[in-house]
Amino acid sequence: MDLFEKLANKIRTRGFNLVKRLKAYFKRLLFPLYLFPLKLVTYSLYYLIKIIIKTLLGLAVIVFEAVIFPFRSLKNFLKSIFILGICIYLVASLFVIADYLTNQYGYMGKFLCSFGVRDKMVGSVVRVVGGYSEGTGFFIAPDQVLTNFHVIAYEPSPKIIFPDGNFVTPTKILGNKDIDLAVLFIEKHYADLVLPLPDSIALYADEQLIATGYALGTSLTGKATSLRGRFIDFRKSKQMPIGYTQTDISLVKGMSGGPLVDQCGAVVGINTMSLAGLSLFINADSAKTMVPDFTDQNVAKIEVDPSVSPEEAVKAFYTYLKARRMEDGFKLLSREYLKKTNFEEWTNRFTDILDVNVIKSEQFENTKDTALVKFSTKNWVDGEAEMHFYEGTWETIKEDGVYKMLKSNIKEVAEPGFAWFYE
Numbered sequence: 001m002d003l004f005e006k007l008a009n010k011i012r013t014r015g016f017n018l019v020k021r022l023k024a025y026f027k028r029l030l031f032p033l034y035l036f037p038l039k040l041v042t043y044s045l046y047y048l049i050k051i052i053i054k055t056l057l058g059l060a061v062i063v064f065e066a067v068i069f070p071f072r073s074l075k076n077f078l079k080s081i082f083i084l085g086i087c088i089y090l091v092a093s094l095f096v097i098a099d100y101l102t103n104q105y106g107y108m109g110k111f112l113c114s115f116g117v118r119d120k121m122v123g124s125v126v127r128v129v130g131g132y133s134e135g136t137g138f139f140i141a142p143d144q145v146l147t148n149f150h151v152i153a154y155e156p157s158p159k160i161i162f163p164d165g166n167f168v169t170p171t172k173i174l175g176n177k178d179i180d181l182a183v184l185f186i187e188k189h190y191a192d193l194v195l196p197l198p199d200s201i202a203l204y205a206d207e208q209l210i211a212t213g214y215a216l217g218t219s220l221t222g223k224a225t226s227l228r229g230r231f232i233d234f235r236k237s238k239q240m241p242i243g244y245t246q247t248d249i250s251l252v253k254g255m256s257g258g259p260l261v262d263q264c265g266a267v268v269g270i271n272t273m274s275l276a277g278l279s280l281f282i283n284a285d286s287a288k289t290m291v292p293d294f295t296d297q298n299v300a301k302i303e304v305d306p307s308v309s310p311e312e313a314v315k316a317f318y319t320y321l322k323a324r325r326m327e328d329g330f331k332l333l334s335r336e337y338l339k340k341t342n343f344e345e346w347t348n349r350f351t352d353i354l355d356v357n358v359i360k361s362e363q364f365e366n367t368k369d370t371a372l373v374k375f376s377t378k379n380w381v382d383g384e385a386e387m388h389f390y391e392g393t394w395e396t397i398k399e400d401g402v403y404k405m406l407k408s409n410i411k412e413v414a415e416p417g418f419a420w421f422y423e
Contacts, residue, residue: 113264120265121212122224123163124193125258128184129385130155131322131355131378134217136224136258136271140197140291142189147257148272149175149182149298156300157323159354160184163223165383167354169324174294179242180272181287183294195259197288201245201268203231209247209262211279213255213271218378218385225255235280242290243283245269251279260284306332306403310396311371313403315361317394318375322356334397334404354378354385359421369403370395373410374420389413389420 029039070080128137128147135151137160145160152158152173161167168186175182203209208228215225229249236243245260251274260269260281269281302323304316313332320329326347333346355378364372374391392410396403413420 117261117263117265118210118226121210121226121259121261124195125212125214125224126163126193127161127167127214127218128152128158128257129161129167129218129354129378130158131357134214134254135256136213136254137184138195138257138259138267139190139193140183140195142191142194143186145170145184145186146197146270146287146291147182147184148270149177149180151257152182152184152299153177154300156302157325158184159324159380160186161354161380165380167380172296173299174296175299176290176294177298179282179287179290181270181282181290181294182299183291195261195265195267197267197284197291199288200285201283203245203262203268205231207231207262209245209249209260209268211247211249211251211255211258211260211271211281213251213258215252215254217254220254221384224258227251229279234283243286244272244280245283247279247281249279250274307401309363309371310369310394310403311361311363311373313396313405314371314373314394315358317405318356318358318361318373321350321353326350332402332404334399334406336397337405337407352379352381354380364393369397369406389416 029043030036070077125136125138126145128135128145128151130152132154133151135147137145137147137151140146152175156173157169158173159167159169168188170184170186172185173182174185207230209231210226210228212224212226214220227249229247232246232248234243235246245268247260249260251271255271256273258271259267260271261267267284269284270287271279272282273280302319302325304312304319306313306316317329317332320326320332326343330343330346333341357376357378359374359376361371361373361375364370371394372392373394374389376390377388379386379388390410390412392408394405394410395407397406398404
């Protein structure tokens, strides 16, 4: 009989004996049936106590061996000192790691949710671009973008540019100039970009925070910028209409209106002002309580009247383009002009226009139906803002009580000098 046969016989014998013992055990446990519940409880307690006793005895033996191990020989003593040193080092390392996590994340729980927060913020904030200022905003509801009031001040039709390069014009703007906040309403909903305002905020001393925004506005292309810094303190006084969070983050122009979040991505503030490494952020919980009371009282309005004169009609025409009120602009085209275009073809000429600034619109020489106009456009092309300058004349015709665009002679001006804007 070779080795493999002996091994197989041994396995079979042991397996047979194990099965035989298990059968006998379950027979004793199950029969008689009326004693089964009592046996089940008794056996369970017996084996539990047996395991506990064996475990305690094993631990006692280990402790005893560990205590006498160093005294058996000099070699064992040196080994014990080495092992003790490693244990002390590991325990000290745990304290250092815990202190680091506390300083960096406020508390260790925020370490677990911090991964991917920076990418989430960069992909959620939007540019807010107007003719007079630029900044950042973020969604506080699927159809509402929050930003600073000073970003949209004097601007009736700012543009909201998404991270993918597409842009829209708000349908309504509400705000509060005193607390420097405004909400821009849009038609479409973007639930996946919402960063909700909290009911309350609580921060630890020196907790790290992240401020995100489009630094330098459209002058700096690419993704939004995220800056890390530490929480310093909350600021509030009787002269301040709202509370502020102070950090050591250095905000720059263009980041106004962006979110300040903790390591888990929860909004705690709104970027608003910075000076030499000291920045203040409007407390997000205070902002939440005040947003429902926003009005359009100090928000710029579009006020044009194309029935007054040709120059006012031209001004109205470009103002409608600026505001992306394409239907209103199209209505200012004369019947003669409409013979060579339609709404779709005409609107496709202006798909990339972010802003139109009418520098001058006045009567041309001694004419009664022609206006001299100078204007600039800001175009969004491949993720960059391009400025273009134009001047020329628009001949108009009065139809249905309104001056309408009849014939244009507009030319682009390449690199106009300083005097061009004031001639």
